[in-house]
Amino acid sequence: MLTERQRTVFDWINDDLELPVYAEAYKGAIEQLNNKSSGYITFVSHAGRDIMNLLADSVNSVTADRTQYVDLVNDFQDEWENKWGGDEFHPADDVPKEHIIPHYICEKVKKLVNEHKKGRLRAEEKDSSFFTTFLNYADKESIPENLSQEWKQAIKWFRGHAHLREDAFSIETYDEVEKHFQNLDNLLYAAAGSELEQLRSIHEILEEANE
Numbered sequence: 001m002l003t004e005r006q007r008t009v010f011d012w013i014n015d016d017l018e019l020p021v022y023a024e025a026y027k028g029a030i031e032q033l034n035n036k037s038s039g040y041i042t043f044v045s046h047a048g049r050d051i052m053n054l055l056a057d058s059v060n061s062v063t064a065d066r067t068q069y070v071d072l073v074n075d076f077q078d079e080w081e082n083k084w085g086g087d088e089f090h091p092a093d094d095v096p097k098e099h100i101i102p103h104y105i106c107e108k109v110k111k112l113v114n115e116h117k118k119g120r121l122r123a124e125e126k127d128s129s130f131f132t133t134f135l136n137y138a139d140k141e142s143i144p145e146n147l148s149q150e151w152k153q154a155i156k157w158f159r160g161h162a163h164l165r166e167d168a169f170s171i172e173t174y175d176e177v178e179k180h181f182q183n184l185d186n187l188l189y190a191a192a193g194s195e196l197e198q199l200r201s202i203h204e205i206l207e208e209a210n211e
Contacts, residue, residue, distance in 0.1 A: 009188045010023050017059055028043070033178065042163065049159050056134065059134075131143045150183045154180040
């Protein structure tokens with residue numbers, strides 16, 4: 001059963017944003033948290049991660065662009081010599097500090113590094129897109145540090161718990177999933193409100209963060 005606040009968020013995502021899949025994921029995460037169903041930490045983390053990663057992009061019609069590491073490495077894997085750092089490479093041996101690697105191989109490695117840097121930049125921009133899209137912040141520099149840090153901590157936590165694992169979760173994990181989803185829920189509620197309600201909600205979130 002959703003609370004009045006949660007119903008506001010659900011209706012905003014479902015009706016105003018017209019993203020029913022995200023709305024149902026949000027509702028499902030809350031039901032899992034309330035019922036403590038088997039596997040709920042993984043489900044809630046997966047839903048939280050995807051809402052944080054993709055909600056603003058979906059509204060802005062931004063297509064996800066991931067770094068294709070496998071393709072980039074495959075491009076030069078067969079041409080890579082073991083003596084440059086493969087099975088025959090032993091750092092303890094008396095080997096030269098440098099190797100002469102063909103320029104065309106260096107270009108392919110450079111492309112891999114550059115694409116990785118672009119991926120890191122996209123991730124940083126994604127962290128601010130929710131605030132600029134839904135909470136009227138002009139850019140990432142104008143987002144209060146407390147809000148930015150809570151967001152980054154939550155999405156990092158969700159990413160780290162969104163997949164199945166062999167080891168059992170620690171006792172602290174059960175409190176942490178509640179805390180991080182509540183922080184996300186507070187921001188979603190702020191985004192769902194009117195401009196005046198947004199200001200009030202953000203003020204409340206900042207006060208809680210400063211306690």
